[in-house]
Amino acid sequence: MFVFICSILCYIFRYYDQIHAIEYKLPITENQIRIYFKWQDALVGGGSLFGSKQKTNGSWKLAYEKACVLFNIGHAYSELALAQNLSIDDQMKTATRYFQLASGAFSFLKDYVNANSLSDLSVDFEPAVLACISWLMLAQAAELIYLKSATFKGNQIEILIIMNIEEKKTL
Amino acid sequence: MSINPNQFLAVPAKKPFDVNISTPIKNFIKATFGDKEDYSASVDGFNSLRAEALLRSNYKDDCSKLLR
Numbered sequence: 001m002f003v004f005i006c007s008i009l010c011y012i013f014r015y016y017d018q019i020h021a022i023e024y025k026l027p028i029t030e031n032q033i034r035i036y037f038k039w040q041d042a043l044v045g046g047g048s049l050f051g052s053k054q055k056t057n058g059s060w061k062l063a064y065e066k067a068c069v070l071f072n073i074g075h076a077y078s079e080l081a082l083a084q085n086l087s088i089d090d091q092m093k094t095a096t097r098y099f100q101l102a103s104g105a106f107s108f109l110k111d112y113v114n115a116n117s118l119s120d121l122s123v124d125f126e127p128a129v130l131a132c133i134s135w136l137m138l139a140q141a142a143e144l145i146y147l148k149s150a151t152f153k154g155n156q157i158e159i160l161i162i163m164n165i166e167e168k169k170t171l
Numbered sequence: 172m173s174i175n176p177n178q179f180l181a182v183p184a185k186k187p188f189d190v191n192i193s194t195p196i197k198n199f200i201k202a203t204f205g206d207k208e209d210y211s212a213s214v215d216g217f218n219s220l221r222a223e224a225l226l227r228s229n230y231k232d233d234c235s236k237l238l239r
Contacts, residue, residue: 011220011223033195068187075184099179
C-alpha cells in the first residue's frame, strides 16, 4: 500500500511539474486550446441528510486541472500518513511530517483557488472547506506530537512546552 | 484505507475522467508554428503521463470493489 501510493505520488509530481511548466506557454482556455477537464468531487455538498451524490464538475481552464492535481497530492500525503505504523518512533515522526505536508498543500491550494477564482466550480474548492482541511491536517500532526510526548515520564507542563516548540516550528 | 487504532482522518481523493489532451495541443502547435519539428512524441508522452499519474489511482478503487 505504502509503495503503491509512493509510486503514484511520484507520477503525480511529474505531471504537476509539467502542468506548471506549460501553464503560461500554452493557452488552454475555452477559446484557444479546447480541453474540457472533468473531475468528480471528493466531498459531498448540498446538505441533504440522506446521502446526496458526489457531483461531477468540469472546466476549460488548465488552472482547474492544476488545482485538482494539487488536491490529490494533499490526499496522497494524508493517506501516506495513515499508512505509517505509529508504534514505531521513526514512522510516527514520518506520519507527523506527512500531515504537515498535507496541511501545507491544502493551504497553498486555498490561495491558488482564490487567485484563479475557481471556488465556484466545486464544493472542494470553497476557501472555508480548504482552510478547514488544512487546519485538520495540522491538528492531526499536533496530536501525534502530543501522543508521543504524553508517553514521556514528565508532567503536564513539560508536555505543553514541547507542544509549544513544535507549534512554533510548523507555523 | 488502512485501519488505524488512533482514528486519524484522511482526505478523500478527487476522481479524474479520461480526457485526450494530445490532439488539441498538437493542432494548436501545428496551426501556430507549422510542423517543421517532430514534437508529437513529447505531447503523447505528456498525455500518457496524465493517464499514469491520475487514472491509475482509480484502478486501486476498482481492485477494492472486486475484493469486497
